[in-house]
Amino acid sequence: MSYFDMASAAPLHPVARQALVAALDEGWADPARLYREGRRARLLLDAAREAAAEEVGCRPDELAFTPSGTRALHSAVAGAAAGRRRTGRHVVLSAVEHSAVLHAAEPFDTTEVAVDRAGRVDAGRFAAALRPDTALACLQSANHEVGTLQPVAEVADACRAAGVPLLVDAAQSLTWGPVAGDWSLLAGSAHKWGGPPGVGLLVVRKGTRFAPQEPADERESGRAPGFENLPAIVAAAASLRAVRDGAAAEAARLSALVDVIRTRVPQLVPDVEVVGHERLRLPHLVTFSCLYVDGEALLSGLDRAGFSVSSGSSCTSSTLTPSHVLKAMGVLSEGNVRVSLPPGTAAEDVERFLAALPRVVADVRAHMGADAVPGLNTPADGGTSAAAAVSDATATEPGAELVVDSLGKRCPIPVIELARVIGEVPLGGLVTVLSDDEAARLDIPAWCTMRDQEYVGERPAERGTAYVVRRRV
Amino acid sequence: MSYFDMASAAPLHPVARQALVAALDEGWADPARLYREGRRARLLLDAAREAAAEEVGCRPDELAFTPSGTRALHSAVAGAAAGRRRTGRHVVLSAVEHSAVLHAAEPFDTTEVAVDRAGRVDAGRFAAALRPDTALACLQSANHEVGTLQPVAEVADACRAAGVPLLVDAAQSLTWGPVAGDWSLLAGSAHKWGGPPGVGLLVVRKGTRFAPQEPADERESGRAPGFENLPAIVAAAASLRAVRDGAAAEAARLSALVDVIRTRVPQLVPDVEVVGHERLRLPHLVTFSCLYVDGEALLSGLDRAGFSVSSGSSCTSSTLTPSHVLKAMGVLSEGNVRVSLPPGTAAEDVERFLAALPRVVADVRAHMGADAVPGLNTPADGGTSAAAAVSDATATEPGAELVVDSLGKRCPIPVIELARVIGEVPLGGLVTVLSDDEAARLDIPAWCTMRDQEYVGERPAERGTAYVVRRRV
Incomplete structure (x- = not known):
């Protein structure tokens, strides 16, 4: 079995495992207590914070351990935006941020900065989205689905110049190194670098206005309520150090x-x-x-x-x-x-x-x-064609336009049906695909690009949407 | 070394340790994924949920795992109150709830139900605090500082009758058994029963209106955002089952x-x-x-x-x-x-x-x-008396009233100074203690009760507060 989904969760690093098992014996007590088990727990927590801060490239007192990367992002967006609520309620973020950032930003007035076909934002375009009422900007260090690196350092400079704090979601990149640039806040997730689940990082640089929005709690500088998940924190810090080595x-x-x-x-x-x-x-x-x-x-x-x-x-x-x-x-x-x-x-x-x-x-x-589908290099045996049955294509104006009724059919059926009938119209002829599957809006134009066909556009249909394609080849 | 602070955190139960270590190998993957590591993680998660639900006495789909007991309480208060926002913003709770509940309830219009000297609320008094605009009631199963059990079942009945959901903070009692009564929501914390830190329980009974207030997230029925802390969850469920045995x-x-x-x-x-x-x-x-x-x-x-x-x-x-x-x-x-x-x-x-x-x-x-202090049974050697120095007592009206200036002195000094001079006034004479220590407000009346002296009352002083005591014995 080959596990190729490190971007979801990495298998536990051997160092993390070792540290976790050791910390179960030494680090179960409340680090806020004054007796020896508590003091021992406090020492472990402090050491873990120092180790993690060193790898992240921040001061230990700027780093709080949260229960997950998701919670770190939620707290970061809410706390940073609230810290600047007098400035405004505008948040700038890339269109390809993790859903945790997008959902956390929902209560605000957001501007999503578009990305190119490679998934990358343009730093100038990002900077241009900053406004006088922008409370916070958010940009991932690298995209979690396609791996594209974002121009964090340039965007951070633009944000500094505009006086806007930049939150960097570094969940996907911390394994490989610290995030360069003059960012203000950063979030990470231990189980992405071989640490155990249950540990996230929230870094708030000194000088960044921050007003935690969770109910008051004395732990983790008031930035992460609840009893510290100490054995996992110890393991998280140890494994970050270990993966960075080499x-x-x-x-x-x-x-x-x-x-x-x-x-x-x-x-x-x-x-x-x-x-x-x-x-x-x-x-x-x-x-x-x-x-x-x-x-x-x-x-x-x-x-x-x-x-x-x-x-x-x-x-x-x-x-x-x-x-x-x-x-x-x-x-x-x-x-x-x-x-x-x-x-x-x-x-x-x-x-x-x-x-x-x-x-x-x-x-x-x-x-x-x-x-x-004509032109597709199919396997020799052909396979069994469960959905191959009948094309619903109907030539309304013979030789000129075809309407494919894919209503009620899910991705990738609408595209398959389109591909199967495109040859039935002459060059310059139109195929209209009726579909109520949300993916068709993305996949029909993408198919046109890949197959050198012309995507004419979409219009609302009686049911679903009509996507119109002109045969070019 | 004897560890007598189980109410803060219990040492890890051997069963929890064993389950945790095993789950590190089997349960690190994302339970939302369809491949075999994910399916294996999902099976572990489902089994842990069933085991925990059985011990709590609820349906598995009513139970979500949260990152801590504190977070469970925060989510419970916010989600239950929001679910009934049309009813009102009034929350009834006992005066001795855990600070996590008190802080979570801060944004609401709260009524704190007083407790008796044993720390127990009166069910009738609690019921009387319910109003037509009460969105939520909160009562712990047992107090975390003094151990007093609360009349949860009676209060739950009163809440049902009034149509108000009752949230029970069961953090201190789940080790010993399920919470009886017809409550609507319940929170717990694994590290109190010998499970690892990093796991809380949030139970929301079917039929209870609940609107999660965290940003949207698909995990844990939308009630606990972030990647599941699976190895710890497995260990938490296993240890709850283990401690309940016997x-x-x-x-x-x-x-x-x-x-x-x-x-x-x-x-x-x-x-x-x-x-x-x-x-x-x-x-x-x-x-x-x-x-x-x-x-x-x-x-x-x-x-x-x-x-x-x-x-x-x-x-x-x-x-x-x-x-x-x-x-x-x-x-x-x-x-x-x-x-x-x-x-x-x-x-x-x-x-x-x-x-x-x-x-x-x-x-x-x-x-x-x-x-x-006269009458105190001090050790034979007397000890070294760092603070024994001089009494600041001054007889303003000889034989009738003494003023003790304890300003700037911290608990227990004001009470010690009071005890040392009370014998200097005649029976019926007054001692006034000037103090700016918050604890004096509690400890001076308590001292009077314990020493059979009469606590007359307090009044604001030029600095701090003047506490007046009449000598009775």
């Missing part, structure tokens, strides 16, 4: 493996889009999307083949909407796969993945009926 | 040891008040206060003698105010000691504690200058 070399090694995946997947699998920035990216993470593929079926095929990966496809989430990150980038969301390699991943495991992937994708496509 | 027998055994402490401490140490209810109490917890004793010095003396206990005295807290619980009960706060015996405490350890206590108290009293 992080540069491991980053280079994994980055080369990711390059192999980025290059070879499009060679091995037809109709694939590798997404995210080619160079300005996390060393260990790569994301790609496969046309005509149901994300859930793909994950489950890869799981059966022995690979644990993640997906931003709508059909794998309970919300039935595609990842907001892929949406903001304007890239294909169907058949989406995120591969994030834990430190120590062997080159052979990546080779095995590349060897297994084409068959898994082909099987899913065959099962979806995508083997009937 | 809890009744252990409760009886510890309760007998507590009875020994309750009876013998006043025999062994002069001028001690044992506080909390004699019968309606937690089995393992007893609290007493010692006149003329500095709480911090007492804790540190007991620590040196090998006993880890806690205190609600103002001089051991950073806030310089005495415990709000002792204040609400109207009992002495100085020299306060809370003894809470972990399961398995040996009778010999309690005997050793009783053997050591008199000398430790006597030493602190001697050090405070209390050996000069």
Whole structure:
């Protein structure tokens, strides 16, 4: 079994395990107490804070341990915005922030800064969004779904110049090093770097106005209510230190493996889009999307083949909407796969993945009926085509326009049906796809880009939306 | 070393340790993921939820795991009050709730129901505080500082009748059994029952209106944002089950040891008040206060003698105010000691504690200058009297009234100075103590009760407050 989902959670680092087990005996008491068990716990807590602060690049008294990265982000957004409530209620953030940031910012007047097709914000564009009433700006160090690095240092400078504090969500990058730049607040999550779950970091630089919004509590400088999760905190700090040791070399090694995946997947699998920035990216993470593929079926095929990966496809989430990150980038969301390699991943495991992937994708496509799509390199055996049945396409004006009724059908069926009928209209002819699946809004234009067809636009239909495509090739 | 502070944190139960270590290997992945590591984590999470729910006495889907008992209480108060915001913003709670409840209720219009000298609310009085605009009522199952059990079942019935949900803070009692009665919400904390820190319980009964106030998050039914602290959750559930096994027998055994402490401490140490209810109490917890004793010095003396206990005295807290619980009960706060015996405490350890206590108290009293207090049974060697120096008492009207200037002096000095001069006025004469220490407001009346003197009252003075006492004996 190869676990390639480090961006969700890393397996516990051996150092973390060792530290955690040791701290269970030494660190269960209340560090606020004056007796010896309490003093011992306090020493452990102080040492962990110093170690973590050193790796983050801040003062120990600027760092609070929270119960998770999510809670750190929630507290950071609420506390920093409240600290500047006299300035205003405007929050600037990138369109590809983690949902924890987006949800925490919901009560405010927000400006989402768009990203390019690689998922990166433009620093100048971000700076231009700052206003006199901007209380807070938020920018991740690296995107959690596609690995693209953000221009944090430049944005931090722009924020300083405007007098706006910048919160950096560093959850995905702390494994590899501290976040450069003159940021004001930072959040992290231990289980992303091989620490145990239950520990996040909230850093508030001296001089940053901060008004905690949780009920009053004396622990963690009033920034993280509740009894400290001490054994896990000790383990989190120890593992951060451990992964940083040799992080540069491991980053280079994994980055080369990711390059192999980025290059070879499009060679091995037809109709694939590798997404995210080619160079300005996390060393260990790569994301790609496969046309005509149901994300859930793909994950489950890869799981059966022995690979644990993640997906931003709508059909794998309970919300039935595609990842907001892929949406903001304007890239294909169907058949989406995120591969994030834990430190120590062997080159052979990546080779095995590349060897297994084409068959898994082909099987899913065959099962979806995508083997009937002209020009698609389908597997020799054809597979069983559960959804291959009948095309609902109807030539309303013969030779000129086709209407495909995909109402009630979920991603990737609308795109598959579009692909199957496009050849039935002449060059310059139109295909209109009726769909009520949210993913179609993203995937039909993305398909057009990938297949050199013209996306004309969408209009509301009696039910769902009509997406119009003009045949160009 | 004897650790007698289970009410703060219990040492990790061996079953919890075992479960935690096992779950580190099996339960680090994201339980929301579909691959095998995720499915394995989900199974562990589901099993832990079922086990915990069974011990609590609720349905598994009513129980969410939170990062701590404090966070469970915060979420419970905010979510339940918001769920009934159309009813009103009134919250009824006992005056002796945990500070996490009191702080969470601060944004609301609150009615604090008074307690008797034993720390117990009267169910009828609690019911009478419910109003048509009451959104929520809060009552602990047992008090964390004095161990007094509250009439939860009766109050729950009254709340049901009034259509008001009752939140029970069960942090101190879950070790011993489920909370009886028809409550609507319940909170607990794993590290109080021998589980690891980092895990709380939030139970919301079906049919209870609840609107989570944290930013949206899919985990734990939207009631506890952030990645689940799974290894700790597994350990928490396992240890709750383990401590419940044989809890009744252990409760009886510890309760007998507590009875020994309750009876013998006043025999062994002069001028001690044992506080909390004699019968309606937690089995393992007893609290007493010692006149003329500095709480911090007492804790540190007991620590040196090998006993880890806690205190609600103002001089051991950073806030310089005495415990709000002792204040609400109207009992002495100085020299306060809370003894809470972990399961398995040996009778010999309690005997050793009783053997050591008199000398430790006597030493602190001697050090405070209390050996000069008439009628106090001081140790034979007298000790060194750092604060014994001079009495600031001045006879303004000879033989009739004395004014003691204790301004700038901290608990227990004002009471010691009062005790030293009371004999200098005739029967019926007055002593006025000038003090700016918050504890004096509680401790001077309490001293009067204990020493059969008459507490006349207080009035504002030029600096601080003037407390007036009439000599009766």
